[in-house]
Amino acid sequence: MDVFRVFDALNDIRNLRRALAAVRRTGKHAEGTLCYTVSPLHTVEHFVELAEQLRELGCDSICIKDMAALLKPQPAYDLVRGIKEACGKDTLVHVHVHSTTGVTLVSLMKAIEAGADIVDTCISSLSLGPGHNPTEALVEMLEGTGYTTRLNKDRLLRIKEHFARVRPRYAEFESRIIGVETEIFDSQIPGGMISNMESQLRQQNAGDRLKEVLAEVPNVRRVAGYPPLVTPSSQIVGTQAVLNVLMGPYKVLTGEFADLMLGYYGATIGPRDPEVVAAAVKHARKEPITGRPADLLKPEWEELRAQALALKGCNGSDEDVLTFAMFPQVAPKFLAQRAEGPKNVGKTLARAAAAPAQAPKAADGKVPVSTPVTYQIRIGDRSHKVIVEPA
Amino acid sequence: MDVFRVFDALNDIRNLRRALAAVRRTGKHAEGTLCYTVSPLHTVEHFVELAEQLRELGCDSICIKDMAALLKPQPAYDLVRGIKEACGKDTLVHVHVHSTTGVTLVSLMKAIEAGADIVDTCISSLSLGPGHNPTEALVEMLEGTGYTTRLNKDRLLRIKEHFARVRPRYAEFESRIIGVETEIFDSQIPGGMISNMESQLRQQNAGDRLKEVLAEVPNVRRVAGYPPLVTPSSQIVGTQAVLNVLMGPYKVLTGEFADLMLGYYGATIGPRDPEVVAAAVKHARKEPITGRPADLLKPEWEELRAQALALKGCNGSDEDVLTFAMFPQVAPKFLAQRAEGPKNVGKTLARAAAAPAQAPKAADGKVPVSTPVTYQIRIGDRSHKVIVEPA
Numbered sequence: 001m002d003v004f005r006v007f008d009a010l011n012d013i014r015n016l017r018r019a020l021a022a023v024r025r026t027g028k029h030a031e032g033t034l035c036y037t038v039s040p041l042h043t044v045e046h047f048v049e050l051a052e053q054l055r056e057l058g059c060d061s062i063c064i065k066d067m068a069a070l071l072k073p074q075p076a077y078d079l080v081r082g083i084k085e086a087c088g089k090d091t092l093v094h095v096h097v098h099s100t101t102g103v104t105l106v107s108l109m110k111a112i113e114a115g116a117d118i119v120d121t122c123i124s125s126l127s128l129g130p131g132h133n134p135t136e137a138l139v140e141m142l143e144g145t146g147y148t149t150r151l152n153k154d155r156l157l158r159i160k161e162h163f164a165r166v167r168p169r170y171a172e173f174e175s176r177i178i179g180v181e182t183e184i185f186d187s188q189i190p191g192g193m194i195s196n197m198e199s200q201l202r203q204q205n206a207g208d209r210l211k212e213v214l215a216e217v218p219n220v221r222r223v224a225g226y227p228p229l230v231t232p233s234s235q236i237v238g239t240q241a242v243l244n245v246l247m248g249p250y251k252v253l254t255g256e257f258a259d260l261m262l263g264y265y266g267a268t269i270g271p272r273d274p275e276v277v278a279a280a281v282k283h284a285r286k287e288p289i290t291g292r293p294a295d296l297l298k299p300e301w302e303e304l305r306a307q308a309l310a311l312k313g314c315n316g317s318d319e320d321v322l323t324f325a326m327f328p329q330v331a332p333k334f335l336a337q338r339a340e341g342p343k344n345v346g347k348t349l350a351r352a353a354a355a356p357a358q359a360p361k362a363a364d365g366k367v368p369v370s371t372p373v374t375y376q377i378r379i380g381d382r383s384h385k386v387i388v389e390p391a
Numbered sequence: 392m393d394v395f396r397v398f399d400a401l402n403d404i405r406n407l408r409r410a411l412a413a414v415r416r417t418g419k420h421a422e423g424t425l426c427y428t429v430s431p432l433h434t435v436e437h438f439v440e441l442a443e444q445l446r447e448l449g450c451d452s453i454c455i456k457d458m459a460a461l462l463k464p465q466p467a468y469d470l471v472r473g474i475k476e477a478c479g480k481d482t483l484v485h486v487h488v489h490s491t492t493g494v495t496l497v498s499l500m501k502a503i504e505a506g507a508d509i510v511d512t513c514i515s516s517l518s519l520g521p522g523h524n525p526t527e528a529l530v531e532m533l534e535g536t537g538y539t540t541r542l543n544k545d546r547l548l549r550i551k552e553h554f555a556r557v558r559p560r561y562a563e564f565e566s567r568i569i570g571v572e573t574e575i576f577d578s579q580i581p582g583g584m585i586s587n588m589e590s591q592l593r594q595q596n597a598g599d600r601l602k603e604v605l606a607e608v609p610n611v612r613r614v615a616g617y618p619p620l621v622t623p624s625s626q627i628v629g630t631q632a633v634l635n636v637l638m639g640p641y642k643v644l645t646g647e648f649a650d651l652m653l654g655y656y657g658a659t660i661g662p663r664d665p666e667v668v669a670a671a672v673k674h675a676r677k678e679p680i681t682g683r684p685a686d687l688l689k690p691e692w693e694e695l696r697a698q699a700l701a702l703k704g705c706n707g708s709d710e711d712v713l714t715f716a717m718f719p720q721v722a723p724k725f726l727a728q729r730a731e732g733p734k735n736v737g738k739t740l741a742r743a744a745a746a747p748a749q750a751p752k753a754a755d756g757k758v759p760v761s762t763p764v765t766y767q768i769r770i771g772d773r774s775h776k777v778i779v780e781p782a
Contacts, residue, residue: 073500074535102496102515102528109464109497124493124571128519136573137493144465157574178569180515182527183548 005063005096007033009233012266013053014292020057031094032059036066036079037188037228039221041269044075048082051091061092061118066107067230068190069100069130076107080114094118098130098190102180105133105141112147123156125164130175130190136160169346187214188221193234200242209245216241223250223276224260225268236260250276258284264293300325312336396454396487398424400624403657404444405683411448422485423450427457427470428579428619430612432660435466439473442482452483452509457498458621459581460491467498471505485509489521489581493571496524496532503538514547516555520568521581527551560737578605579612584625591633600636607632614641614667615651616659627651641667649675655684691716703727 004023008015011034023030032054034047051062062083064071071079080093095111097104097120108119121127124134136156139149176195184190189197194214201207217229220241227233240257244250258280259265261272267290277288289296301321308314308324313335324331337343395414399406402425414421423445425438442453453474455462462470471484486502488495488511499510512518515525527547530540567586575581580588585605592598608620611632618624631648635641650656652663652671658681668679680687692712699705699715704726715722 072534073532078535101531102525103532105493106497106500106532109500124573128570134493134571134573137571140492140573140576141464141494141497143463144469153573179519180525180528182515182525182531182544185531 001028003029003031005031005033005065007035007063007065007230008266009035009230010227010266010268011035011050013050013057015266015294016054017057018294020054020059024058029060030058031061031063032057033063033065035228035230036064036071037068037226038070038185039226039269041226042228044078044082046269047079048086051083052086055087055091061094062087063094063096064111065230066095066097066104067234068184068188069098069102069104070185070188071095071097071107072103073106073110077110077114080111080116084115089115092117094120096120097133099128099133100130100180100190101182101184103182105137108133108138109141112142112145123159123163125160125167129178166346168349172347173345183214187217188229189214189217189238190229190234193229193238196235197238197242200239204242204246206246212245213238213241216244220244222270223273224257225270225272227260227265227268232256233260233265250279253280253283255284262286262288263290266293313338392419394420394422396422396424396456398426398454398456398621399657400426400621401618401657401659402426402441404441404448406657406685407445408448409685411445411450415449420451421449422452422454423448424454424456426619426621427455427462428459428617429461429576430617430660432617433619435469435473437660438470439477442474443477446478446482452485453478454485454487455502456621457486457488457495458625459575459579460489460493460495461576461579462486462488462498463494464497464501468501468505471502471507475506480506483508485511487511488524490519490524491521491568491571491581492573492575494573496528499524499529500532503533503536514550514554516551516558520570521566557737559740563738564736574605578608579620580605580608580629581620581625584620584629587626588629588633591630595633595637597637603636604629604632607635611635613661614664615648616661616663618651618656618659623647624651624656641670644671644674646675653677653679654681657684704729 004019006016006019006023016032020030020032032051034050034054036042036047047064054062064076064079064083076095076097080095083091083093093111093116095108095116095118097107099105108116108121111119119138120132121135121138122132124136127134135151136153139151139153139156142148181194194210197213198207198210201209201213217237220237221227221229224237227237229237236254236256237260239254240250243252243254253261260268261277261280262284281287304325305321308321308331309316311324311332314320314324320335323334327334395410397407397410397414407423411421411423423442425441425445427433427438438455445453455467455470455474467486467488471486474482474484484502484507486499486507486509488498490496499507499512502510510529511523512526512529513523515527518525526542527544530542530544530547533539572585585601588604589598589601592600592604608628611628612618612620615628618628620628627645627647628651630645631641634643634645644652649671651659652668653675672678695716696712699712699722700707702715702723705711705715711722711726714725718725
């Protein structure tokens with residue numbers, strides 16, 4: 001790994017300092033990240049100031065990370081231009097957009113016109129929807145503009161065809177979003193999160209209330225001081241919006257939402273609603289903080305190391321201890337089964353075709369028939385008509 | 392109908408004059424059209440000259456029609472700018488692009504920056520692939536740019552949702568292209584035509600030779616003097632490319648291709664290959680022409696009218712005569728069945744789901760199983776295991 005993109009969900013510079021310093025100590029490329037979002041407080045000037053702070057921390061490049069595909073062409077131009085003017089023309093600017101809303105290839109064009117140095121895309125057969133914009137389209141888009149990617153189109157075609165063959169094997173993991181979702185400009189939720197919410201609502205037999213939840217998300221964001229929506233703040237805000245719709249506003253708080261309201265994830269750009277802060281104090285039985293949250297952490301490496309070493313299959317490396325520290329639920333099974341080698345979760349094409357991703361499944365994993373199917377069954381010399389239909 | 396977009400597949404102005412004059416006589420909006428294509432001869436200057444000629448014919452607007460999604464951002468900018476400079480700022484410029492190659496929303500942005508007055512899009516739930524770019528994305532794209540569509544986003548959302556519900560009923564008519572096809576920049580074939588070719592090849596048991604055919608298309612275009620590929624030239628060039636691959640170059644000519652080589656569709660921008668012209672003379676037993684093809688037509692209205700009136704269900708209107716004149720094979724059945732009212736070719740959602748568009752069908756219309764399916768069948772007190780598998 002040569003390039004480290006370091007981001008904080010709240011764009012709290014204090015949360016980035018240690019990680020960036022650690023990357024720099026290894027001599028690798030440290031990329032400081034602005035999580036892009038829109039709100040009354042997220043102006044171009046604000047982001048440019050953040051970029052300057054990241055630059056002062058010694059970042060080798062500045063990334064504009066637009067996880068929800070909210071970055072429109074004109075703001076993309078203004079932002080890149082602003083960073084170049086404030087931080088110097090030699091500052092590498094990297095633009096990372098998803099394509100969910102359908103406008104971000106245009107934003108890349110304007111970002112390039114404003115001087116962006118690096119952009120993120122992916123091969124067309126894996127692109128679009130909540131993914132990235134297609135690499136081949138970006139290559140062609142630049143013809144005649146004075147900019148070039150110098151990518152070899154024949155090689156891109158071979159990569160495209162390879163992944164076009166592979167992709168259907170993983171159909172069950174795909175997003176349902178295949179077109180363009182401009183509603184995201186209002187809800188500001190990353191495309192991938194909407195399906196999460198749908199499943200939370202279905203578990204509560206409230207699958208029909210998604211629209212109310214999407215409308216509630218901007219309210220929760222305002223109350224919480226306008227955090228960008230990216231892991232983990234997207235899940236925290238999204239889950240609270242679901243609870244507000246199902247139980248009434250802030251009747252029930254998650255522990256994570258209380259922590260967010262109390263400053264335990266860091267500082268938000270805007271003030272947080274005092275009434276909801278008071279509810280969070282009551283719920284979490286702790287006071288708000290304004291300092292750097294990680295200052296409250298006790299050194300825990302030795303203890304985690306001891307716990308990890310007790311796990312079957314742990315090889316005692318720092319990587320294994322970190323795996324356990326970050327994923328305490330998942331790590332024991334992973335470490336125990338690691339010797340069996342990688343698991344292939346892809347299906348053969350025939351199996352993938354037989355069980356399409358969208359088909360509703362019963363609890364036992366069997367797919368019910370959706371329409372009556374008639375069979376003519378012959379046993380010995382007698383013929384029977386058998387009709388199978390939805391129960 | 393208030394706006395008439397008049398185009399000729401070869402951009403031969405002589406073929407447009409009469410139709411444009413007829414539109415102007417009715418007092419309706421006459422839109423003169425440039426069929427956009429790329430070739431060594433199709434420069435910005437050439438298209439701008441064509442636009443000036445259309446303007447001189449009294450066109451109310453000039454349309455750049457990009458049926459194959461070949462119009463890249465910089466040429467889009469240069470072309471719109473060139474037309475505005477040559478024809479005057481008040482000349483309405485209308486940009487019509489498809490989205491097949493994935494870059495044309497960017498081209499619309501640059502066209503708008505260059506002064507385009509009108510652009511074509513469609514609602515997102517019917518957009519992308521070989522269709523148009525999504526309307527909602529265009530609306531959002533312009534935020535902060537000084538341009539606006541003044542479209543109501545809530546209404547667009549309702550239209551989107553309506554067509555999202557309707558579209559699955561017509562799944563069997565959909566293109567297989569759902570992502571981005573940048574190979575089109577090389578073959579220059581409109582997206583919709585590729586499936587045509589695939590079916591022609593399959594009928595000849597040569598379904599695996601599509602790539603050869605796509606590579607042959609640019610050769611056929613060069614030989615034919617670089618016609619744009621749009622109805623009917625796209626079909627004519629495409630079919631000839633199929634024949635060249637299957638039978639050897641120009642061993643067999645279609646009557647239409649011979650006519651194209653001999654000037655019976657009009658003038659092409661480039662010279663036509665003399666050897667293939669000679670083959671066309673031999674095949675069609677007629678000489679090349681350089682005049683306006685329609686000058687060779689004899690008045691035929693009264694004869695067509697008499698034939699149309701003899702058809703069951705013909706009401707004697709000019710429209711019915713024109714229907715028969717343009718579609719002599721289809722008109723008799725259409726006129727005879729018209730009284731029964733419109734036919735709904737949509738399927739119920741259950742039927743559409745039961746017979747997906749991609750499933751191979753046997754001649755009798757039944758869908759074969761693709762993988763073994765096991766049933767446990769109980770008749771009386773005996774249980775039988777029945778396995779159905781591909782023959």
